[in-house]
Every structure is written in C-alpha cells, then in structure tokens.
Amino acid sequence: MRSHQACEFARRGIRVAAAVLLAGGALSAIAQPAPLRGLTLQDQAARRIDAAAYRGRTLLLNFVFTGCSTTCPTQTLELAALRRSLPLDLRAQLDFLSVSVDPLADTPATLAAFARRMDADQPGWRFATGAPSQIDTLVQRLAATDPRQARPGPADHSTALYLFDATGVLRQRYAGVPVDRPRLARELAEVAAAHDRLARTTTAGK
Numbered sequence: 467m468r469s470h471q472a473c474e475f476a477r478r479g480i481r482v483a484a485a486v487l488l489a490g491g492a493l494s495a496i497a498q499p500a501p502l503r504g505l506t507l508q509d510q511a512a513r514r515i516d517a518a519a520y521r522g523r524t525l526l527l528n529f530v531f532t533g534c535s536t537t538c539p540t541q542t543l544e545l546a547a548l549r550r551s552l553p554l555d556l557r558a559q560l561d562f563l564s565v566s567v568d569p570l571a572d573t574p575a576t577l578a579a580f581a582r583r584m585d586a587d588q589p590g591w592r593f594a595t596g597a598p599s600q601i602d603t604l605v606q607r608l609a610a611t612d613p614r615q616a617r618p619g620p621a622d623h624s625t626a627l628y629l630f631d632a633t634g635v636l637r638q639r640y641a642g643v644p645v646d647r648p649r650l651a652r653e654l655a656e657v658a659a660a661h662d663r664l665a666r667t668t669t670a671g672k
Contacts, residue, residue, distance in 0.1 A: 497521055499630045501607040507565065507596035510578035515563070515594050517634075524560045524658050525630040526650075528642060529610050530593075531568035531620040532580040537643050541625060542584040544645040549588055552651060559632075559658045562591040565604060568620040569595045629653065632661040 498517035507515040528545070530538040542564065549562060564586075566572035572580075577593035580586075586593075595601070605611055608628060611618040625642035627650070637657055640650065 497633045499525055499527070499634050500636070501604055501628075505596070505600045505604055507594040507600060507604075508574055509592040509594055510574050510581055512574045513592075515592060520561060520563075520630070521634075522632050524632050524654065524661065525563060526560065526654070527563045527565065527608075527628040527630065528626070529567050529605070529623045530564045530580075531566050531623070532572050532576050533568060533620065537625050539584060541642050541645060542580075542586050544647060545627075546584055546586040546588065548645065548647045548651060549586075549591065551647075552654070556655055556658055557590060559661075560590060560654060562586075562588075563594060564591070565594045565601065567601060567605060567610070567623040569598050569601045629657065631657045 498521050500517075502515075502517035502520065505516065509515050526545075528541065530542060532538075545562065549557065549560075552560070566577060572595045574595060577595060578587070581591070581593050605623065608624075608626075610624040610626065611622050615622055627640040627642045627645070628636060629638045629640070631637045638653065640646065
C-alpha cells in the first residue's frame with residue numbers, strides 16, 4: 467500500500483500535469499523532464515539525447531554502470547522483462563532511459579554491449595553516457611547519491627526509478643531493488659492513460 471506522502475505526491479503530479487496541459491494547450495518546452503534541461507548526453511548508438519527528446523513522452527529513468535556486478539544487472543534484467551510484458555500500445559508511449567554514473571568507462575559501445583547482454587536492446591530504451599560534468603549535474607538534480615559522501619563512486623549511486631509523465635512532471639520515485647513489477651506496470655499505464663484523458667479534454671475544449 468502506498469504511504470500517504472507517496473499518494474499526495476502523485477496527486478500533486480496530476481494537478482500540475484493538468485495545469486500545464488489546460489493552460490498551455492499543446493505540449494510546449496515546459497513539457498520536458500526538468501532534470502534533463504540544459505544537458506546533452508549520448509546514447510548507445512552515439513546519438514544525442516536532451517530533454518526535448520522526451521517532450522510529450524512518459525519516461526522511466528534510472529542510473530546504472532556496466533562495471534556493476536550486483537544491483538545494476540539485476541535491475542536491468544527486471545526492467546527488460548517488465549517492458550516486454552507491457553501491451554504494445556503502452557510501450558509505444560513509454561521511454562526508458564538508463565544513465566551511466568561511470569561515464570569515463572561507459573562509452574556508447576560499452577553501453578550497447580551491456581544492453582544486449584541484459585536483453586535490454588529494445589525499441590524505446592536508451593542507455594546514456596556523457597561528459598562527467600553533465601552526468602554529475604543530473605545525479606545532483608535527482609539526489610541520486612548520498613549528499614553526506616564527499617567523493618561518491620559509481621557503486622554509491624541510488625537504485626531508484628524516476629517516473630516522469632508526458633508533461634515532464636516527476637510523478638513518482640520508486641525504490642528500485644527489487645523492482646515492484648506489478649505496481650510499476652500498473653502505474654505506468656495509469657500515467658499514460660491520465661495524459662491521454664487530459665489531452666482529449668484539452669482538444670475537445672478548443
């Protein structure tokens with residue numbers, strides 16, 4: 467069962483999403499995941515990634531590094547199984563983004579090999595690396611390491627999963643190990659459906 471705080475967090479997300487859509491009509495530059503704004507990353511195919519890539523998309527973001535032998539492979543395998551289990555129409559609305567916290571070691575080629583090993587080489591799922599300064603900024607924005615650690619290493623990153631709705635609002639942060647696949651599948655569908663309803667309402671009101 468969700469805590470009261472988690473439920474209130476989700477309700478605030480719905481209200482903010484509604485305000486963005488109803489006040490702005492079509493999705494605008496605001497409707498991008500805020501932590502990614504101003505950052506430029508690179509995926510496993512050496513393609514550019516920025517916040518605009520996820521405008522109007524539901525996004526599930528997590529942090530990994532390919533040298534990990536414990537939680538990262540486990541979590542990635544679970545997410546791969548989850549994504550394959552989702553209905554095709556939901557998968558079409560949903561993006562996964564796994565960001566490396568070890569950018570000096572994790573090149574696009576290294577990430578591509580990791581994705582293949584984890585059965586995560588799937589449409590709609592990108593593995594990202596980038597300049598250390600860009601990765602550090604994203605990690606700080608999402609509080610993905612313990613702030614009490616002066617020099618956290620890759621193994622010190624959070625295993626949390628961050629769910630952004632199609633208006634760019636952070637709707638939920640999940641404890642990522644183990645992955646609560648039934649709950650996550652249900653709430654991914656809820657977030658996507660809420661966006662569809664708001665979009666239809668906005669269109670009908672024009």
